[in-house]
Amino acid sequence: MYRIITVLAVVFFMFACSSGSDSEGGSDKADKYKVETKSTDDGKGVGEVTSVSLNSPLDAEMVENGKAIYELKCAACHKLDDQRVVGPGWKGLTEIRKPEWIMNMITNVDIMLAEDAQAQELLKQCLVRMPNQNITIEQSRDILEFMFANDGQEVGS
Numbered sequence: 001m002y003r004i005i006t007v008l009a010v011v012f013f014m015f016a017c018s019s020g021s022d023s024e025g026g027s028d029k030a031d032k033y034k035v036e037t038k039s040t041d042d043g044k045g046v047g048e049v050t051s052v053s054l055n056s057p058l059d060a061e062m063v064e065n066g067k068a069i070y071e072l073k074c075a076a077c078h079k080l081d082d083q084r085v086v087g088p089g090w091k092g093l094t095e096i097r098k099p100e101w102i103m104n105m106i107t108n109v110d111i112m113l114a115e116d117a118q119a120q121e122l123l124k125q126c127l128v129r130m131p132n133q134n135i136t137i138e139q140s141r142d143i144l145e146f147m148f149a150n151d152g153q154e155v156g157s
C-alpha cells in the first residue's frame with residue numbers, strides 16, 4: 001500500500017512538473033524568487049564570478065583545456081550544436097549569456113537554480129537539474145574559452 005502511495009506521489013510530481021509554467025498554485029516560492037531577482041538582475045548570475053576579461057584572439061591552450069574538460073564531464077548532456085540532449089546545446093551560448101553568467105552556472109549551479117531567473121527557466125524546459133560537477137573557477141574559464149571557439153571566434157596560435 002505504502003508503495004502505491006509513493007508511486008502515485010512520484011507520478012503526481014512528474015505531472016505537476018511537466019504541466020509546467022504558469023498553471024495553478026504551489027509555486028509561491030518560485031514566484032517570489034523571480035520578483036526578487038528581476039529587480040536586481042544584471043544578467044551575470046549568482047556566484048563568485050563578477051567580471052571576466054576576454055581574450056581576442058582566443059588563447060589556444062585554454063581552448064584545448066576547456067575542450068578536454070568538456071569531453072570528460074559535459075559531453076554526456078551537452079552537444080556542441082544547438083540541439084538539446086539532457087541539457088541545452090552550446091551553439092550560440094556565448095551570444096545569449098554573459099560570460100560571468102556562464103561561469104557562475106558552471107561553478108555554482110545549485111544556487112543558480114535556486115535564485116537565478118534564467119537558470120530556472122532552463123530547468124523548466126529541461127526538467128533535470130544539472131549536477132554540480134566540482135569545476136574550479138579556473139577550469140570554468142577554460143570551458144568558457146572553448147565555448148567562444150565553438151561559436152566561431154578566432155583562436156590564436
Ligand code: HEC
Nearest residue numbers: 073074077086087088105106122123126128129130133143
Ligand atoms: C547530467 C547532465 C549534465 C551534465 C553532465 C552537465 N550539464 Fe550543464 N546542464 C544540464 C541541464 C539539464 C541544464 C539546464 C538547467 C537545468 O535544468 O538544471 C544545463 C545547463 C547548463 C548551462 C546553461 C546553458 C544555457 O543554455 O544557458 C551551462 C553553461 C552548462 N550547463 C554547462 C555545463 C558544463 C560546463 C558541464 C561540464 C563540466 C555540464 N554543464 C555538465 C545538464 C548537465
